[in-house]
Structure formats: structure tokens, C-alpha cells
Amino acid sequence: MRDGYLTVAGAGGVHESEVNRSRFVCALAPAGTEEEAAAVVARERAAHPTATHHCWAYVIGADAGVQKCSDDGEPGGTAGVPMLRMLTRREIRYAVAVVTRYYGGVKLGAGGLIRAYGGAVGAALDAVGTVERRRYRLATVEIGHQRAGRLEHELRAMGHAVREMRYGAGVTIEVAVPADEVPGFEGWLADATAGEARLALGGDTYGLGPARAGE
DSSP states (O other), rough: OOSSSESSSOOOOOEEEETTTEEEEEEEEEOOOHHHHHHHHHHHHHHTOOOOOEEEEESTTTTTTTEEEEOOSSSSSSHHHHHHHHHHHTBBEEEEEEEEEEOOOOHHHHHHOOOOOOHHHHHHHHOOOEEEEEEEEEEEEEOOOOHHHHHHHHHTTOOOOEEEEESSSSEEEEEEEEEHHHHHHHHHHHTTTTTEEEEEEEEEEEEEEEEEOOO
16 A cells, blocks of 8 residues: 555535436535535535435545544445445545435445446546555654855755744754655765765655546
């Protein structure tokens, strides 16, 4: 598993599919909390008041610690669970999916419903796209004034995110380092500054990586 997670690109979006005359409208949206996910579900209910079902699933937390779903009247385990499985199989986090169904008069059976609801989420992820949030370790580097300018330039040239520079008796540089590159960064910093830099490691943060269509 990558050192980070995927989530819905941008503000999300909507994708519609049809299975045996039933319409399945899948809305995807980022959700940082359960309250935000619930608000998206309520929004979709209001947008489709005549629909037959509004099934949903969401995953909150970089570790997927919160996972919930609802069949909203469909036979148990045929809607929310396959939707949730699609999100987790694709490593989607901090996101909610709502599939609104307009019944078309043809019963799909349990297997057909599972394929339709899971497939609706998968197709929506392909259409809307996903974006990677990579895990970074926050680091504070203290260095003398004479080396600070060159070190800042080298940090930026290597692609590290310099978040802040503070000037006092020395210079304090706050930088975000990819979590899996921290051991190599420590060695590089010692070599680049002849051992003069002092490094303090802080907590984790997540930064956006490149957008992906059809991950």
C-alpha cells in the first residue's frame, strides 16, 4: 500500500449509468468528517425527491478507521456493502458515495443489485478521477545565516516543500519531507551543511499528489 491514500478529485462529481431500465446516479464527494458525509447524503436526497432509493457509503480517516454504509430499503447487503467495498478496494479515503436509484420496472435480483451498485461507484471514480494525498513528515531545520540561502535553494531544487523561514540569531526553515524519505533526508542534510544544521522532526501531514483518472 502506498504511503498515503487516494481521495475524490476536486469537489467530486456525478456519473449516471443504466441497468435494465433502472437509473443509477452516483454522486462522489470528499468528506473530512461523518457530518460532512451526512450532509452530502441529505443534499442528494433533496436533489432527487422522487427516486426509489438513496444508498450510501463513506470512508473517513487515512487509516480507513470509519466505514459506514446504508442499503436504504434495498435487500440487505446488496447496495451499501458493495459500494463500500468498491471504495476500500480502490483505497479511497475521506470520501462519500451516494447512489440514487430510479427503479425501471425490472427486478435485478441480489447479484444484479450488488453488481449495479458497486459498478456505479467504480464507474463514477473512473469518470470523476482521484487524487493522491502523500504522507509527509514535518521537519524544522536550524542553520546559520551564511548557509541558509543556499540550503533553501537546494531544498526547493530537490522538490521539498519549504513551508516557512524564520530569521533570528540563526535561520529556522520548516520543510515537509516525504515520510518514506526521512532517513535519506537526514543523511543528505548532514552532508550538505557539513553537520552544521540541527534537525527536529515533527508530526505528519498530507499533501496532494498528481490527479488520476481511472485509478
